[in-house]
Amino acid sequence: MQMTPKVQSFVMHFGEMGSRWGINRTVGQLFALLVIHEEPLNAEELGAALSISRGNVSMGLKELQSWRLVKPYHVPGDRKEYYSAVGDVWDMGIKVLEERRKREIDPTLSVLRDLLLEAPTNTADTFAHKKMEEIHDLLELVSNWSADLQDMSHDNLKTLMKLGAGVGKVLDIKDRLLNKKAQNGTELE
Numbered sequence: 001m002q003m004t005p006k007v008q009s010f011v012m013h014f015g016e017m018g019s020r021w022g023i024n025r026t027v028g029q030l031f032a033l034l035v036i037h038e039e040p041l042n043a044e045e046l047g048a049a050l051s052i053s054r055g056n057v058s059m060g061l062k063e064l065q066s067w068r069l070v071k072p073y074h075v076p077g078d079r080k081e082y083y084s085a086v087g088d089v090w091d092m093g094i095k096v097l098e099e100r101r102k103r104e105i106d107p108t109l110s111v112l113r114d115l116l117l118e119a120p121t122n123t124a125d126t127f128a129h130k131k132m133e134e135i136h137d138l139l140e141l142v143s144n145w146s147a148d149l150q151d152m153s154h155d156n157l158k159t160l161m162k163l164g165a166g167v168g169k170v171l172d173i174k175d176r177l178l179n180k181k182a183q184n185g186t187e188l189e
Helices: 005-020 025-036 043-050 054-066 089-117 123-151 154-163 165-184
Strands: 070-074 081-085
Touching: 005 025, 025 043, 025 054, 025 070, 025 081, 043 054, 043 081, 054 070, 089 123, 089 154, 154 165
Parallel strands: none
Antiparallel strands: 070 081
16 A cells, blocks of 8 residues: 555654654554545555554554554455544544543542542641642543543534633633622622
């Protein structure tokens, strides 16, 4: 399989970015190629396109399957397995968010919960305990927010993301109204 210069540029860049996101460069390239290729590809085609060994392709595909980002297909009459990216880009984004939460945030929350069960015994531990509580509370909010996002429709997710800083402006207006009411000695209705 021959990649066009445009496809090759995208795939190579995605591999470089993958290493910054905490995944292997080859895994990033495999995923990028499967995302932008219309038809499922087999391991030999992937290896030839990226000039990587069959073993490297196999390990990369297993990693992508563990993230639930690609799935294998069987073509009748062909013994080879073919692979394609799962869902649309929104589905993939949600899966990455969910897996990152499971792999990074959930284990940290678990450790923090265990540590916070122990009462501090000295001043240093008291300060550390307070900071751990703050980190726990932040990560708990992020985890809950992530779970809420996974349940939203793609259209609602797009709308939420388009709001962006607009949500902050609404909250700023609310804060100003609350402050003004407090200064005037009245309650917000």
